[in-house]
Amino acid sequence: MYTTIHLLFDPFINFGFMRRAIVACCALSISITLIGGFLMLRRMSLVGDALSHAILPGVVIGYVFSGVSLTVMNVGGFISGLIVAILSVWVSEKTSLQKDASFSGFCLGFLAFGVVLMSLYGSDVDLLGLLFGSVFSISIFSVKFIGVISTITLISLAFFYRILIFEAFDPDFLRSNDFILLKVIQIFFLLIVVLNLMASFQITGTLMSIGLMMLPNLTARCWVPGLINMLLLSVCIALLCSWIGLLGSFYMFLPAGPTIVLCNSIFFLVSILFGKNQGVLFSVCRK
Template structure:
């Protein structure tokens, strides 16, 4: 019965199949980036960039209406500009990078909302902020497939440098002709590109959730990097499938539902995962206390 409930919406309805394919492709593309953001201690930077794309999305919306291509190009340009300006400010001043990103993304978010409100209705603003995954069409799926392929190819070419730079940027600077700033710039461009694709389905508020939450949950179960990539992708796939099914039967928004399930998996992993599981840590401490009492 449960299996029938999970499969029936995708067998019976084309829009559910398209949404599922888009979510699965997005999971393959964004979760490896989330793992690298986690390794580089830049999880909140990903959240900042997801909000920073909103002014570009708003300008594309004002000029061309609800055109995915125009909003995507505008969002990508806005995200790259914010990333470059934040890096420049943190380099030229004593301000740390996270504070610089926070300042720029808050201003970008406010500017984007104001720009959209100049012409759009509350429904348009809601679609841009929280996504409309069930309206994904075939052309959007092709675009997501292209971005996923670009992401995989770039990560494959830069994998070694990204891993080394995540743990020891000084070592990479001394022992390689590749500058860490170039690696970081390419990586942030990939993050922005995937956030731009993700916002069209999950919205600017939710797109970073599918990038970060599966990565954090996977890190609670393993510290072996290849396995972490694999587990994060599996978590993203399962959350997408279950979120779409739940939203279909409950008549609730699909994007927030997917992110909510990812949050539940994250909380479960934090509590019981072998790497930082609070329940296991509590049991271990209790066992140590009992052993010490017995020895006395």
């Protein structure tokens, strides 16, 4: 028992980089998981995946012009993601393309552009760090940045909770009564999504961010009904997987971001089988 407690807590007590990593992961897990729940509610899960790729060229361009300046890289990624979000919404309104289709089209192009940029500057850019994160090298500034983004997200969701729910369930009514308000809500929500993806790129990288955003919600959905219950459980799952993932990567010398996402994936697979709300075995037994 004593040894187990030491294994679970000693890395966070004895090493500063582990303390910074767990604080950053916990702050991000709370905000990005809640955003993922609203994406599921709005049937926009693939939009989150697309936007996570769209920030890559902005991050690389920020690096090319400023070196390892997290402020410039974050601003570059934010601008890149915001451009894709606005263009995709505009195209979906002006053409017959669905929103997820227009997002996919733009984001694939932006992802390819980002990879080409990394190839051109491959001698300098840490490719694996950008794609899969490097949470163990996270700085105090980055932890504070993630904390600010998490706080902004929580306040925004609390303030606009009812109208986001209303827009998700009956957008046609809102469109017919206040089209401008609908567009403002959509752009604002995508702005919050981009901010959280931007905050997560150091932890899980641009390719893994969607895992931390969606997998805890998919797991929670297998166990509990209702939006509030799902959101609360998904946050708990994300926090637990962050803890387990960091410990696993520390002891087994694995990359932290993919290990955290892998933990979430294992929880999801177990929940698909045994979850009492939408699990396969419970569904078979009820029949």
